[in-house]
Amino acid sequence: MTAGSTVELVKLRKAYGATVAVDGIDLRIAAGSYCCLLGPSGCGKTSTLRMIAGHEDITDGDLLIGDSVVNDDPPAKRGTAMMFQSYALFPHLDCTDNVAFSLKMKGVGKEERRRRAAEMLDLVDMGKYAGRLPSQLSGGQQQRVALARALITRPGVLLLDEPLSALDPFLRVRMREELKRLHRDIGITFIHVTHSQTEAMALADLAVVMNQGRIEQAGPPRELFNRPRTAFVARFIGGHNVIEGGVVGDAGRCAVRADRILLGGAELPTEIQVEGTVRSLEYHGASVHLSLDIPGADEFAVVLDEARYFDAPVGVGDRVRAGWSRRDVHPLAS
Structure with missing residues (x-):
C-alpha cells in the first residue's frame, strides 16, 4: 500500500455565492495520521473534505497533498480516494467487480484487477462474500466492500464522509474498531468527517472542531477534552x-x-x-x-x-x- 501523504490547507476558503462555507482555514495533517473533522451541520466540514477530494472547487487559498499544490488537479490525479456515506455500490455487480471497477476503468487486465480485488476483500475480511451482490449483504458488509473499493487504488489519503452514520449503535462500535485496525495496518492518512464526538474521540489522533466555517480548535482528542479553548468546544465535545x-x-x-x-x-x-x-x-x-x-x-x-x-x-x-x-x-x- 502507498505510504500516507501529508495534507495542508493554507487559508482555504469556499463560498457559494454570498454564503461562506469555509472561511480561510489553516490546517496541517501529518502523513499517516487519523484526522477527524467534526462539528454541527453547516460548520464546513463536508465542504472541506470535498475540496480535498477535488469534488468542490476552491474559492481561495491553497491545498497541498505531499509537496504539491493540487488546487486544479482532478480527483484521479490527487492520490486520494473517497468513501461516500451512501457507499454507492453498483447493485448489479458482485463484491469482486465492485471493488475492481476503478481498475477496469484504468485499463488494468481482468486477471490482475480481480487478483487485487481479492486481496482488498481479504483485508477487510470480506473474501468469503466475494461473489455476492450488494443486496445480499448487511449494511456493515456493504461498508467493508466500499472501503475495499476505495483502497484498491492505493491512495495516499483516504477520505471518509460520515461512514458510520447509517449503522446501528452496536455495529458502529464494531466498525470503529475495524477502521482503527485498517489505519494501523495500512499506514495511510485518513481524513474522516463526523458529527459524533464519540467517534472522533475513539478514532482520531488529530481532532478538528469546526464552527461556522472556521476551526475552533485542533489537537489530540485528549487535549480538546481536557483543555477546550472556547465555550463552543467545551459544549460540543461534551x-x-x-x-x-x-x-x-x-x-x-x-x-x-x-x-x-x-x-x-x-x-x-x-x-x-x-x-x-x-x-x-x-x-x-x-x-x-x-x-x-x-x-x-x-x-x-x-x-x-x-x-x-x-x-x-x-x-x-x-x-x-x-x-x-x-x-x-x-x-x-x-
Missing part, C-alpha cells in the same frame, strides 16, 4: 459545564468537567459550591447522569459513579449542593 464569569467568584467564563463534580451537603470538601435543583437524571449502568438547574449555567451536568450516587441518592425536584475543586476549573478564551 462532558463540561460552561459557567459564566462571576457566578462562583471567577472573573471570566470557565468550564468544569461534569465527572469532577460532587453532590452533598455543607460537608462537601470542595472550595467551590453552588446550590441547585435536580431537573433530570438517567441511569447509565456504571454511572448516573444528572442535570441541575443552577443560576449562571444554561446546562449543568453531573456524572457520578454508580456506587457514589446510590450511597446518597437524590430525585428530580430535590435541592442539592454541588461542589468542585478550584484546580478543576478551566478558563475559556471566549
Whole structure:
C-alpha cells in the first residue's frame, strides 16, 4: 500500500455565492495520521473534505497533498480516494467487480484487477462474500466492500464522509474498531468527517472542531477534552459545564468537567459550591447522569459513579449542593 501523504490547507476558503462555507482555514495533517473533522451541520466540514477530494472547487487559498499544490488537479490525479456515506455500490455487480471497477476503468487486465480485488476483500475480511451482490449483504458488509473499493487504488489519503452514520449503535462500535485496525495496518492518512464526538474521540489522533466555517480548535482528542479553548468546544465535545464569569467568584467564563463534580451537603470538601435543583437524571449502568438547574449555567451536568450516587441518592425536584475543586476549573478564551 502507498505510504500516507501529508495534507495542508493554507487559508482555504469556499463560498457559494454570498454564503461562506469555509472561511480561510489553516490546517496541517501529518502523513499517516487519523484526522477527524467534526462539528454541527453547516460548520464546513463536508465542504472541506470535498475540496480535498477535488469534488468542490476552491474559492481561495491553497491545498497541498505531499509537496504539491493540487488546487486544479482532478480527483484521479490527487492520490486520494473517497468513501461516500451512501457507499454507492453498483447493485448489479458482485463484491469482486465492485471493488475492481476503478481498475477496469484504468485499463488494468481482468486477471490482475480481480487478483487485487481479492486481496482488498481479504483485508477487510470480506473474501468469503466475494461473489455476492450488494443486496445480499448487511449494511456493515456493504461498508467493508466500499472501503475495499476505495483502497484498491492505493491512495495516499483516504477520505471518509460520515461512514458510520447509517449503522446501528452496536455495529458502529464494531466498525470503529475495524477502521482503527485498517489505519494501523495500512499506514495511510485518513481524513474522516463526523458529527459524533464519540467517534472522533475513539478514532482520531488529530481532532478538528469546526464552527461556522472556521476551526475552533485542533489537537489530540485528549487535549480538546481536557483543555477546550472556547465555550463552543467545551459544549460540543461534551462532558463540561460552561459557567459564566462571576457566578462562583471567577472573573471570566470557565468550564468544569461534569465527572469532577460532587453532590452533598455543607460537608462537601470542595472550595467551590453552588446550590441547585435536580431537573433530570438517567441511569447509565456504571454511572448516573444528572442535570441541575443552577443560576449562571444554561446546562449543568453531573456524572457520578454508580456506587457514589446510590450511597446518597437524590430525585428530580430535590435541592442539592454541588461542589468542585478550584484546580478543576478551566478558563475559556471566549
